[in-house]
Amino acid sequence: MLDLDAAVQALEAALSPLEPESRPLERARGCVLAEAVRADGDLPAADISAMDGYALRREDLNSGEPLPVAQEVPAGAAAEPLPAGAAARIFTGAALPAGADTVVPQELAERLDDGRVRLEALERGAHVRRRGELFAAGSVLADVGEAVTAQLTALLAAGGGARVRVFRPPTVALLVTGREVVDPARRPGPGQIRNTNGPMFAALVRAAGCPVACEESVGDEAPALRRALEGCLARADVVITSGGVSVGDYDLVPQVVAELEGEVIFHGVAIKPGKPVLAARCGERWLLGLPGNPLASLVGWRLFGLPMVRRLGGATDPFGAPFRLPLVGGARRARRRTEVRMGRWVRGADGLGVEVLEWKGSHDLTAAARAETLVRIEAGDTVSEGTPVACYPLEECW
Numbered sequence: 237m238l239d240l241d242a243a244v245q246a247l248e249a250a251l252s253p254l255e256p257e258s259r260p261l262e263r264a265r266g267c268v269l270a271e272a273v274r275a276d277g278d279l280p281a282a283d284i285s286a287m288d289g290y291a292l293r294r295e296d297l298n299s300g301e302p303l304p305v306a307q308e309v310p311a312g313a314a315a316e317p318l319p320a321g322a323a324a325r326i327f328t329g330a331a332l333p334a335g336a337d338t339v340v341p342q343e344l345a346e347r348l349d350d351g352r353v354r355l356e357a358l359e360r361g362a363h364v365r366r367r368g369e370l371f372a373a374g375s376v377l378a379d380v381g382e383a384v385t386a387q388l389t390a391l392l393a394a395g396g397g398a399r400v401r402v403f404r405p406p407t408v409a410l411l412v413t414g415r416e417v418v419d420p421a422r423r424p425g426p427g428q429i430r431n432t433n434g435p436m437f438a439a440l441v442r443a444a445g446c447p448v449a450c451e452e453s454v455g456d457e458a459p460a461l462r463r464a465l466e467g468c469l470a471r472a473d474v475v476i477t478s479g480g481v482s483v484g485d486y487d488l489v490p491q492v493v494a495e496l497e498g499e500v501i502f503h504g505v506a507i508k509p510g511k512p513v514l515a516a517r518c519g520e521r522w523l524l525g526l527p528g529n530p531l532a533s534l535v536g537w538r539l540f541g542l543p544m545v546r547r548l549g550g551a552t553d554p555f556g557a558p559f560r561l562p563l564v565g566g567a568r569r570a571r572r573r574t575e576v577r578m579g580r581w582v583r584g585a586d587g588l589g590v591e592v593l594e595w596k597g598s599h600d601l602t603a604a605a606r607a608e609t610l611v612r613i614e615a616g617d618t619v620s621e622g623t624p625v626a627c628y629p630l631e632e633c634w
Contacts (some may be wrong), residue, residue, distance in 0.1 A: 237504040237511075240539070240574050240612075244555050246501050247515050249369035252402045253550040254473065260399055261392055264384045266445035267402035273378045274283060275501030276396035280333040285309075286362045289334035290345055290353055292323040294360040301351035309333060323353055332364065341362035346560055372394065381552045403550025406522075407449040408441045408486050409472035410434055411464055413480040413489065414528060415455040432601060433478040433526075433533050439538055441476075443631050446545050456486040465492055469521045474545060476537070479528030483514040489525045489581040490514060498523060506615065507574045509598035510535040515544075521603075522548070529598035535576045558612065558626040564589040570613040578607035579627065590627055 238246065256270035265536060280313040285291060285406075286565045296303060306322035309315040315333035318324055325334050332339070337360055344356040347446060352483070369375060378388055384402065391401065412434045415612040419431045438448050449472040468475040480489040481503075490503060503525075507511050509532035514525035526536040546554035564582040568575075582589040592611050595603035612626035619625055 238502050238505050239506045243502045243515075244422075244539070245325055245507040246542075247544065248547070248555045249546040250310040250501050250517065251544060254406060254548050255404060255500060256401050256550075257404045257597045258399055258401050261384075261397055264400050265386060265558070267400075267405060268552075269378055269380055269382050269386050269400060270550060271401035272376050272380055273379055273392050273395065273397045273400055275371045275373055275375050277373045279370040279394055279513075280365050280367055282367050283334060283337075283367045285326045285328060285330050285363065286365050287339055287341040288327050289325040289341040289343075289363065290355055291318065291326040291339050292355070293318070293335060294318065294338045294358075296321055296323075297338075297340075297355060297357045300357075302348055304352050309334070316456050322356065329609040335444065337361060337364065352586050366544075381550065383551070388493075403548075405446050406473035406545050407447045407471070408448045408545065409468035409475045410437050410441070410451045410478075411468050411475060412451075412453045412478045413456065413461065414453075417453055419453075432530050433528065436530065436534070437476055437478065437537065440542070440631070441545070444542055444545055445549070446474075452472045456480065456488060457605045458488050458492060461488050462495060465489075465496065465523075469496075469523070471559040472521070473548060474498050474522045474524065474541075477523065477525045477542060478533055479507060479526075481514045481525040482525060493522045493523060493525070494571065506573045507539075508570075508575050510539075510576065511573065513540060515540060527598075530601055531578065531595070531598040531604050533557060534604055534607075534630075535610060538630065539576070542631070556615070558628050560628040561590045561627050562586075562589055563611075563619050563625050564625045565621065567618055568592050568613055569618040570615050572613050572615055574612045576628075577613065578603045579605060579609045579611035582609050590625065 267601050290427050303323040305325055306319055307316055309326040311329035318333040318335040340355040340358055346354040359471055377391055385602045393616040412431055416428050417431045418424055418428050434451055441448050452464055454461050481485045496518055501515040503514045512527050513536045516523045524541050528534040543554035578593045579590045580593050593603045610628040613619055
């Protein structure tokens, strides 16, 4: 059985991004660039006004005399060259007429009855956005490995990146095992429980930007499980199973993975909860087998599943080290295994901290619903108030 860091390293070493594809920019948010995006022109494309006001040659202010207004230049209009000794009425975003090098805001202008304008003297270049000051034609706007955020989308659109080449996000199939599991819409009978992991994983996978290829349930019979697993592997890049990965008589996922000649990366990690987690490669596909207890499944997803789909989608460091925050609240102790507990942010006078939530075990959905992060406590360690602890934020809470 591997410790947590060794399991992470083994999985990270086995993964590589999926093939790139071309996408329209509006469908690229959340994807990772597989090719640098270069600007097809300067931004701004010309010297433009940053204010409503008057454009002029700076030296024409030296005399202190009012200037005639030769033209009006709204945004989007093509201006005539500016005669010497004259000003142009100009508006925010409009291109300066040839010859102008300064803009005086209208708040610093006095329009006279004869149509001329008296302007306060400013330094040369005041309130002018210079051509190419944000980027020049041919410059790299975003490089390989950068995630396309909403903000980056605006930059790429400004630079002409209407289509971008990105790594394809993996499709994910969800397979919940166990004859006792029933649809959430049904009232459970004797010995039955509602399917909570399926809806949770569907939400988590979609929040990670990955399409859900299918959501299925299967009982605890090997032939049925094999058929279901083969069907999922045929439809998705990653299959996430829930339940059936431990060592009981009905824990059949490892057996079926072996029958399918899957290459096991690890089976069993020294963490609590989530010890029986299984990661395997089945040809060109991937399988992550998680325990059935919902908090154990959530831990396995955050530590292994989320970094897995991100790496397949082109992220360069999805398994990066957690960040550390001071513990708020009473002392916590981990015994023989690394413990990963539900936590919540605490914002106080000294900054951000984290508290470990009380729970009744790895079935405690109320603790999971309140959690904003996972908190890691090393085996054998006791941490007390103020001790920095490792935190793995849950995506929808950060």
